[in-house]
Amino acid sequence: MGLFGKKNHMPVEGRTVLVTGASEGMGRSAAVQLAAKGANVIIVSRNVGRLEEALVEVKAAAKSSQTQRFLYISADVSEKDFAERVVAEAMAWNGGAAPDIVWCVAGMSTPMLWADDGAMDAARRNMDVNYFGAAEMSRAILRVWLAPENAAAIPNAQPKHIIFTASVLALFAIVGYGPYSPSKWALRGLADTLAMELQLYPDHPVRVHVVYPATITSPGFDRENLTKPAITVELEKAEPQETPDTVARRAIDGLEAGHYFVTMSFLGNLMRCGIIGASPRNNWFLDTLIGWFVPIIYFFVLRDFDGQVRGWAKKHGHPSAHAKKP
Numbered sequence: 001m002g003l004f005g006k007k008n009h010m011p012v013e014g015r016t017v018l019v020t021g022a023s024e025g026m027g028r029s030a031a032v033q034l035a036a037k038g039a040n041v042i043i044v045s046r047n048v049g050r051l052e053e054a055l056v057e058v059k060a061a062a063k064s065s066q067t068q069r070f071l072y073i074s075a076d077v078s079e080k081d082f083a084e085r086v087v088a089e090a091m092a093w094n095g096g097a098a099p100d101i102v103w104c105v106a107g108m109s110t111p112m113l114w115a116d117d118g119a120m121d122a123a124r125r126n127m128d129v130n131y132f133g134a135a136e137m138s139r140a141i142l143r144v145w146l147a148p149e150n151a152a153a154i155p156n157a158q159p160k161h162i163i164f165t166a167s168v169l170a171l172f173a174i175v176g177y178g179p180y181s182p183s184k185w186a187l188r189g190l191a192d193t194l195a196m197e198l199q200l201y202p203d204h205p206v207r208v209h210v211v212y213p214a215t216i217t218s219p220g221f222d223r224e225n226l227t228k229p230a231i232t233v234e235l236e237k238a239e240p241q242e243t244p245d246t247v248a249r250r251a252i253d254g255l256e257a258g259h260y261f262v263t264m265s266f267l268g269n270l271m272r273c274g275i276i277g278a279s280p281r282n283n284w285f286l287d288t289l290i291g292w293f294v295p296i297i298y299f300f301v302l303r304d305f306d307g308q309v310r311g312w313a314k315k316h317g318h319p320s321a322h323a324k325k326p
């Protein structure tokens with residue numbers, strides 16, 4: 001902490017960070033940026049070719065190539081019990097020590113209308129990757145971090161961090177994301193549970209966070225656009241698109257600022273305060289105050305959005321006539 005500087009609540013220099021979904025998109029940008037800040041980085045995804053390419057980029061960004069170490073592990077986060085193996089491999093490589101920070105970024109999206117063919121299969125797949133992928137990872141690492149023998153060696157030790165990646169759609173849901181949004185809302189439910197539960201372990205400091213990006217211009221975004229209903233494309237224009245590098249940078253800024261829910265835009269912040277409920281606040285006074293006013297904004301936003309949806313139906317007729325095929 002400098003004289004006028006803000007405290008960095010998530011220093012990474014010399015620590016080991018594991019990032020899932022880090023071969024492409026925001027996860028890859030985050031891995032690169034964390035390496036540039038001096039972290040040892042482990043990247044996880046399925047495709048070995050892309051992992052190898054990403055690891056070259058991550059290594060090249062290292063702050064000190066002499067001391068920092070990098071590894072990739074291929075794993076499918078939708079597979080039951082995948083995470084125990086990933087954590088074991090990471091620890092074996094790391095001289096028996098667990099990663100200090102785990103960021104679950106791996107995710108996918110298959111937007112479609114709920115009545116479209118295949119929406120239920122898509123919903124199960126989205127839940128397996130987005131929710132269970134992160135849930136299993138968090139549980140595998142927490143079981144190591146929270147074990148009695150792994151109590152912090154010194155008082156006020158740097159906390160560990162478990163980070164989930166949701167979406168602003170977990171704060172405000174729109175037409176066409178039925179298979180996807182619930183998997184991201186579920187992450188919020190788990191994070192709130194853990195935020196309270198982790199206080200059972202005062203000698204094992206761990207912080208939980210949820211990151212809420214809006215549209216990221218990533219390879220995944222190109223894939224999801226193959227099935228995205230046209231009305232969804234229209235409505236989501238309300239939030240500007242950002243590059244993976246920008247989103248990763250803003251997410252890391254929020255984590256360093258010590259935020260629990262990390263929102264990265266003006267509207268994202270309003271949406272967060274609008275749904276804050278009993279979730280921990282980043283700033284108790286401001287978040288609560290803003291949260292009182294958001295319903296007034298939603299009165300107009302919902303009138304506008306619902307109006308656009310009804311207008312669409314009027315102009316284009318029954319959705320089955322223009323549904324995209326996955």
Ligand SMILES: NC(=O)C1=CN([C@@H]2O[C@H](COP(=O)(O)OP(=O)(O)OC[C@H]3O[C@@H](n4cnc5c(N)ncnc54)[C@H](OP(=O)(O)O)[C@@H]3O)[C@@H](O)[C@H]2O)C=CC1
Nearest residue numbers: 021023024025026045046047076077107167215216218220
């Ligand atoms: N793009 C967007 O507009 C938004 C995205 N998000 C969320 O942000 C995160 C990053 O998104 P984005 O940058 O678009 O990511 P991409 O879709 O571009 O990349 C996804 C990454 O996750 C990996 N991955 C996908 N499925 C699995 C799996 N089953 N097991 C292991 N790894 C997997 C991919 O590698 P591989 O294929 O090799 O496994 C890749 O590295 C995701 O959680 C996404 O849901 C949130 C808001 C907006």
Ligand SMILES: CCCCCCCCCCCCCCCC(=O)[C@@H](N)CO
Nearest residue numbers: 109167169214215236238239270271297
């Ligand atoms: C009070 C606040 C006003 C609210 C204004 C509403 C703006 C809504 C815009 C929704 C943007 C959706 C981005 C989708 C990101 C995503 O997660 C997918 N691309 C992944 O599949």
